Amino acid sequence: MMSHFPQYFKRLLLFSLIIGALPLIILGSYSYIKSSEIIREKVNESNMQILLQTQMRVEQVFETIDYSVTQFISSSILQAAMEQSISPEDFVMYRELGNSLRKLQLKKLGIDEIYLVNIDKDWIIRTESVEKYSNFKLHSLFQQYALLSSTSAWVNEENSPWIRLVKKLPILTFSTHPKGMIVLNINKNNINELLSQNQRLGDVLILDEKHRIVSGRYPSYADDDLLLTRIAEQLADSAADQGHFTMDINKMKAGITYRKSSYNNWTYISAVSINEITKESRAIGLVTVFSCIVIFGIVSIIAYLGANRIYYPIRKLYQSIQLSASAVSKDARKDGSSAKNCELSYIAERIQALVNNGTQLEHELQSQVKLMKELFVLKLFLGQITIKEAYGKIRYFGYPSTWKWLSVLTLQIDSLEGTKFRKQDKALLLFSINNIVNELIPSKERFSPILINNDQITLHVSSIEHEQEYKKYIEHLAETIRNSVFHYLKIKVSIGISRPFKDLEDIVNAYEESKDALKYRFRLGDSIILSIENITSQRPDPSYLSKHTIQELIESIRRMDRSKAEENVKQCFAETLKKKPNYHEYQFIIIHLLAKLLEIVQESGESVTSLFGEKSIVEQLLELNSNDDIEAFFKRSIVEPIIDFLEQRKESQNFNITEHIKEMIKHEFETDLSLESCAARMNFHPSYISRVFKKDMNLSFSDYLAQYRLEMTKKWLRETDMKVSEIAERLHYNSSASFIRYFRNMEGMTPGQYKKSHASIKG
Incomplete structure (x- = not known):
């Protein structure tokens, strides 16, 4: 019914109907429940009052009968008759x-028969006869009555x-052996007539x-035994x-x-069906439901008219946006169709x-302007733009005119060793540094x-x-930037500064000057400020490292003497710095030294690539800036791998070396054999x-030789x-005494004692 209505209008109308219906439902339900209660x-x-009246009417009959019988018992004729046989x-x-x-036999009171019994004289009188009590057909039943504990009782x-x-009899006797008794039969139908009034x-x-x-x-809907059982249970639980209580029957x-x-x-009991009790409340409920339906109909009409009036501005706005969206492009219509399930959602979207x-366009424009400004500065440094255009x-970009x-400042990161950053973080660090510079200046x-x-x-x-x-x-x-x-x-950087200049056309040369200034970090160290004007123009000594110094380094490497090799490397770089070379001469010296060391690897038949990897060692060297970094690179990445390689080659010969020495000891232990001679x-x-x-024997050469000689x-x-x-x-041995002393220290006895002990064992 509401399928052709717009989504938000349906929600607005539904909300209005709920607001109108909810009080009706609550009020109607409350009215029905309360009225029913x-x-x-x-x-x-009312039933309790009527039940009380019924009880009083029945008990009035019982009390009248009881009173009449009591008067009869008090008569002189009965008392005289009880003393004699009849x-x-x-x-x-x-x-x-x-x-x-x-x-006494009043029909209106429901009395059908009266029995006068004299137990002692053995007679019983009824209204129409007299006979022996012992021969009476109800004798055994009456005997049970005589055993009752009360003097007067109603028996069902x-x-x-x-x-x-x-x-x-006599009256007010509680004995189980009375002289006599009076028994009256009261017809139950008379009592039923009293109950049905x-x-x-x-x-x-x-x-x-x-x-x-x-x-x-x-009750017509009750089973006899089930009803009595359930009533007995309820009465037993109630004090x-x-x-009043309810139960399922x-x-x-x-x-x-x-x-x-x-x-x-x-116990007097009235059982009434709940349906009968609530008959009137159901009628009230029907009237309430009908009234609520009528009121809800009125509320629905008012809700529809109100929702339609409230929705009118939204409808106009929604239709306007739909028209504008369809006029913009096909894509806009597609975007709008996905949100048409709810007008407000579509409008909000x-x-x-x-x-x-608008925000994206603004950001794009800002980023484009920033990129264009940076591109312009990049072209200035690379000389790719004319001065007039610059x-x-x-x-246009709002720079100082x-x-x-x-002046040009060029900043470079010295080294990432000893920091928490890795080499691949360098680009991100430079970006962060660029932002710091942007904030500082x-x-x-x-x-x-x-x-x-x-x-x-x-x-x-x-x-x-x-x-x-x-x-x-x-x-x-x-200095502030550094x-x-x-x-x-927490990283060290160095900054190169060009000469001050005034003409914008000198910017390319100024950039090169700032980079050239940074090249002299190999002499001056890390974290420095280098101005091209402060670098000395003195011509250095062009001589290279002495052949003796290089040869000492090569020999220590071949001997696999790590401490000596490290000392020789330090000596080479100290000698280089004493010559005060410029950057290009310094590069030539270290490449010459590198070539000499790589000859050791080539002479052994191993390729440089298999030992140092695919990346060029020369490129790795040229990426370093300070003399200390280059010296550390030589020690760590060149000298130590070469010594490790030589030791690995020798390691394969270790077993043959050990066996060769053992053979020498075996055949030459009687000579002056020494480690140096071997x-x-x-x-x-x-x-x-x-x-x-x-390493192989877990014994030194001298200990093994001494042990072998002792065994022999x-x-x-x-x-x-x-x-x-x-x-x-x-x-x-120098003397027999020194030999005997050595033997006793090792075996705990003299050679003579050892010989005698083994001779006795042999004998």
Whole structure:
């Protein structure tokens, strides 16, 4: 029904209907529930009053009968009759008693039969006869009545049409062996007539103290046993003498009202169907529902008219935006169709799209202007723009157009070693440095700082009159930049400064001067400010490193003496700096030194690429800026890998070296064999031989030789007749005493004692 309405209009109308319907539903539900509760309470109160009236009417009959019987018991004729035996011959006495009994037998009270029993004299009189009590057909039942604990009782016999009033004689006796008793039969139908006099009470029952039915009828929807069982359970759980409760009877909910009599402990019960109780409340509910429907219809009309009026401005705005969107482009219509499920969403999207487009356009323009300004400065440094065109762009981009002095500052990162950054972070660091420079130097004193390769470049503009004063200012500014970069990024940078100039056409030469100034970091170290004017123009000594110095380095590498090689490298660079070469001569010297060291690798038959990788070592060297970095590179990346390579080659020969030495000891232990003589015969350095042998045998050369000689001594003492002096002479001991002392220190006994002990074992 509402499918042709716009989405937001449907939501607005639905919200209005909910706001209007919700109070109706709440109020109607509350009215129905409350009225139902009130009606049920009133019905329960009414039923309780009617039940009380019914109880009083029934008990009035019982009390009247009880009173009449009590009067009869008090009569003199009955008292005289109870003292004598009566037989059919005693006609006068029987007639008087019969007349008295007939007076008690009131049909309107429901009394059907009266029995006068004399237990002691063994007779029983009814209204029409007299006979022996012992021969009476109800003798056994009456005997049970005699055993009752009370002097007077109303007895309800199950499946009997009568209710019996039993009174013991004499009156007020509680003995279980009375002289006699009077028993009255009261027809239950008379009691039922009393119960049915008020139809508003529902179905009424009278239960005895054992919860058996005395009188009344079951509800038509109830099962006899089930109803009595459930009522008995409810009465047992309740301590009150009267009350009301509800229960399910054969899937029907019924309201039970009860009163317990203090006269004979019987219970009067009224059972009324809840449907009957709520009949009036259902009628009220129908009226309420009808009223709510009528009111809701009125509210719906008002809600529709109000929603339509409120929606009118939104409809006009929505239609206008749709028309404008369809007029812009096909893409705009596609964008709009995705949001047409809700007019406000579509309007919000279109407005947001306009805002976003404007913001994006503004950002793009700003970024484009920034890029164009940086591109202009880059072309200035590279000489790719004419001076006339440059001045026009300066005014266009808002750069300072008048100045006294210009200067170029080129910043480079010295090294990332010892910092938290890696080599691949260099580009990001330069970008951060460029931003720092951009913040430190006011816009009126600079053009846009830019990045070229690994350089951060700034064209500084100054209005300072005197050149010397400007030079001091520019050096101070460079120091501020260097210190700020270290403070924020914890990295060292150096800055090269060109000569001050005035003409914009000199900017290319100034850029080269600032880069050339930075090349002299190899002599001056890291984190420095270098002005091209402060670098000495003295001609250096063009001689190279001495052949002796280079040869010492090569020999220490070949001997695999790391400490000596490191010392020789340090000596080479110290000798180089003493010559005070310029940057290009310095490059030539270190490349010449590198070539000499690489010859060691080539002579061994190994390729430089397999040892140092694919990247050119020369390129790695030229990327370094300071002498300390280049010296450390030689030690770490050139000398140490070459020594490691030579040691690995020797390592494959270690096993043969150890076995060769062991063979020498085996055959020449009786000679003056030494580590140096073995090393000389094998063409190895003694320290290398010692290191290899100890690594393989876990013993030094001297310890192994001494141990082998001791074993041979013990063998000679056990297996030969050689004297101690002969053995000492063969092993080149100075005297027999020194040999004996050595043997005792090693074995804990003298050679003679050792020989005797093994001789006794052998014998």
